Amino acid sequence: MKQIITIAAILVVSSAASPAFAQDSKPFHGPWVAANIGYDVFDADGSDEEDGSSEDGIAYGVSLGYDYNFGNFVVGVEGEIGDSSVSASETDVLEAGDELALKAGRDLYAGIRLGVPVSDTLLIYAKGGYTNQRFNLEYTLGGETESEGDNIDGxxxxxxxxxALGKAFGRLEYRYSDYGAFSDTDLETNRHQVMLTAGLRF
Structure with a gap:
């Protein structure tokens, strides 16, 4: 009999607590993890505007973060590791007739996100932060090629x-990354990306 009363008490408390828990839950709130894929345009521009080069390809990676919903706005932190299929090249960089080819390697990002909930299922946001890009370089002059890699902050x-789709979510995002000049050259590097993201909140 005591066991039955105990079980009944647990059920009553659970049923009373469940609606309260549901009311406390917020959209766009809590830890999340996601996969990203999208269109990537990589630019490498020299001091002469006519020497610029642009290539496109596919960017992909994984990201995670934590969002806090204050009601009228959402603040979050996020990190990402990605890679890309694109590269760019330019001629007459250091000497006449030479060629410098850059390929984007792994990309690390850490930043903040600030959003405004339009509804319980739609969030509009802006973001910004630090990125560290791995570039692989090949320099060719007179038929000889030298290769090296470098990490550039941007x-x-x-x-x-x-x-928001329950615990799942989807994002469409545009982002611009600027890495400045590569090593001791005048080759300015930046990229434009349009990314699709699919993720899950916990």
Whole structure:
């Protein structure tokens, strides 16, 4: 009899607590993890505007973060590791007739996100932060090629929209990353990306 009363008490408490828990839950709130894929345009521009080069390809990676919903706005932190299929090249960089080819390697990002909930299922946001890009370089002059790699610090700015689908979510995002000059050359590097994201909140 005591066991039955105990079980009944647990059920009553559970049923009373469940609605309260549901009311406390918020959209766009809590830890999340996601996969990203999208269109990537990599630019490498020299001091002469006519020497610029641009290539496009596919960017992909994984990201995670934590969002806090204050009601009228959402603040979050996020990190990402990615890679890309694109590269760019330019001639007459250091000497006449030479060629410098750059391929984007792994990309690390850490930043913040600020959003405004339009509804319980739609968030409009902007983002910004630090990015560290691995570049692989090949320099060719007179038929001889030298290769090396370098990590370059830069910044990233972006904006997008997030749609909540229960614990799952999807995002469409544009972002611009600027890495400045590569090594001791005048080759300025930056990229434009349009990314699709699919993720899950916990």
């Amino acid at each position: 910044y990233r700015l972006g904006a997008g929209a997030e749609v």
